[in-house]
Amino acid sequence: MNTKKIIAGIIFAIFLSNSLTAQTDYKPTEKNLQNREWFKNAKFGLFIHWGMYCQLAGGGDKGIAEWIMNDKKIPVVEYEKLATFFNPTQFNPADWVSMVKKAGIKYITITTKHHEGFAMYDSKASDYNVVKKTPYGKDIIKLLKDECDKQGIKLFFYYSQLDWHNTDYFPRGRTGQDFTGRSENADWNKYIDYMNVQLNELLTNYGEVGGIWFDGMWDKPNANWRLGETYSLIHRIQNGTLIGSNHHMSLNEGEDFLMFERDLPGENKMGFNQTSSIPENVPLEMCETMNGSWGYNIVDNNYKSSSELIQTMVKASGFGANFLLNTGPMPNGKIQPENVDTLLKMGKWLEKYGETIYGTTKGPIKPAYWGATTQKNGNVWVHILNVKDENILIGKLSKKLKSARFFDDHSNTKFKETEFGVILNIPKEKRKPVDTIIELEM
Helix, strand or coil, X not given: CCHHHHHHHHHHHHHHCCCCCCCCCCCCCHHHHHHHHHHHHHCEEEEECCCHHHHCCCCCCCCCHHHHHHHCCCCHHHHHHHHHHCCCCCCCHHHHHHHHHHCCCCEEEEEEECCCCCECCCCCCCCCEHHHHCCCCCCHHHHHHHHHHHHCCEEEEEEECCCCCCCXXXXXXXXXXXXXXXXXXXXXXXXXXXXXXXHHHHHHCCCCCCEEEEECHHHCCCCCCCHHHXXXXXXXXXXXXXXXXXXXXXXXXXXXXXXXXXXXXXXXCCCCCCCCCXXXXXXXXXXXXXXXXXXXXCCCCCCCCHHHHHHHHHHHHHCCEEEEEEECCCCCCCCCHHHHHHHHHHHHHHHHHHHHCCCCEECCCCCECCEEEEEECCEEEEEECCCCCCEEEEECCCCCCCEEEECCCXXXXXXXXXXXXXXXECCHHHCCCCCEEEEEEC
């Protein structure tokens, strides 16, 4: 049967069954609210950037990875050849998920389609996918989803709204310009229809989906993305699925969590964040790389230490945000040993100190140069990450402090309440190399 007719039929069926009008006055369902609460408590996720770009593995430049098609100006007709030798025969989803659990990670977010436009699942909307075009010929997303379900790990789907391959992504945005060789006889609304069909597939064929992690709106920030329509589609098919978008701005109506790329909430060291306000009761998430690349990059060995990443996770928790830490699997389907080693070290730390991270909310004192605070069920933990003097001014508390004791051995430490806030005494012999945790009793 003609593929175009099949796609047209799917689109027609989607848009006839219930009107997908703009999602105005969005009210999350009870299941959605429950999933938000689960998400806020999870605190630690694994981001997986995996696509055909992993085979070019950096192209001789640090940080290029998943952007290599754009940065090296590779035409579509040439880039498509990558699919003919994408064959990750050593991909073992059971190994991936088992490692994730040992690392104390509660959910995975994986790229189902990145900016290159290639689907890592069996899409009927386009033959440009891992099942139809590669010698591997298997649905990677289904294999991983089945294993996540088996081992009790939630799976979220990253989906790029930006597409350097699809002809109908026109007019071009800030990236993927004329070098691609795509026709300019295009229809933007047809592209949005195509995107909604693929989202329908992901939400229909893979069981319960934790969330949809959008990326790419920043490429054409003023375009008519028909967001209300797309968000209504997602919430209609699975009303518990959370929607987030890496547009670097404040929440749009219909979005369920707010994310920050390589920055803590409210910060803008990377130059991405244009968020004007952070809602009080909406889940937050910070995503970060282990080196300088999202996708696998053979020449990027600038790895962050496990200690540095643990401290970033702690600070994210101090803002009430999840920490989504990225890995880019290798072309053979394995996760880099360096990344596995880092994740397992973080898991060891969480085995001992996870009580002060999982299920917590942001603490009573905002994160500062010295560290952060978290709290849960009346317990308040002060995480001292950077200490030079024995006495540290951490700021003001809303209640009178009764006691302060070290988390590791439960011994008391001295403290003083001043007009400027609480001063804690941290003797050198009590300090830990990564995080010295003190539990406060009011």
